[in-house]
Amino acid sequence: MSAANAKQVEYWNGRVGERWARRHLRIDENLQQITPRVLEFAGARVGETALDVGCGAGTTALALAEAVAPGGVTAIDISRPMLEVAKARAVEAEADIAFHLADASDFAFAPSFDLVFSRFGVMFFADPVAAFANLRRALKPGGRLRFVCWRTVAENRWASAPFEAAKHLLPPQEPSDPFAPGPYAFADAARVEKILRDAGFRDVTIAVLDCSFYMGADADEAAQEALNVGPLAYAARDLGDAARAKARDIVAAMMGQFATPAGITPPAACWLVGAES
């Protein structure tokens, strides 16, 4: 593993990784609009070989395995708790998936994949150019890269609206480097394009994906969810019970603006990123 990614290894194997592993079905509900769009964009075909980078609890690896069978899928992640869930699900589904608990930025892949794919798993590399150069080497000649990542946190109202509503209850937040490894590190499309070109990819395409993020059936459930996932959840992680309850009430009061017949579904803003090896 690259020592430069040690902080991410610690993060995804600690409280956060455990919580993601426990809540993986809920995360799939959150992302129910996004997942089919990125899988369609990836266009996995029967007989292909695919690599799922930062595969988490395995939802997209399983979907890819179904799409490429009898081809095969390899899935890699640094998070032991999430990978354990993914492995158990693959056994249950009798899916042909090879798992690696390893850092995708420097893992010695054979150049064997038609598709390198990720759902929100490639924004965490300390050295993104080196990491994507390594992922490019994993592709066969003519292979493709396809992933989805977040645009700015401001455009992602599911993330920014709860945070803004409860900001006055939170401890002072350190100003953060917008390009530091993290969920919004790829918000700047020009930067993403340069990273991929510098890593040796060609024909880079970056397309807007505007959809929504499912927060819950009603405002109370959505407010609870905002304390489980996204920037408010992170900033409120050490709040006491009284302040958490207050934050939940304030967030619930503003969630009504995002109500639809399908539940509370604030806007989600993503990039669909493609490139050729």
Ligand SMILES: C[S@@+](CC[C@H](N)C(=O)[O-])C[C@H]1O[C@@H](n2cnc3c(N)ncnc32)[C@H](O)[C@@H]1O
């Ligand atoms: C936001 S989660 C997304 C997980 C999964 N793709 C999903 O959509 O549910 C990011 C994932 O990337 C993984 N990750 C972060 N850095 C990584 C690295 N250098 N190599 C492999 N996986 C990494 C994390 O452990 C985590 O599972």
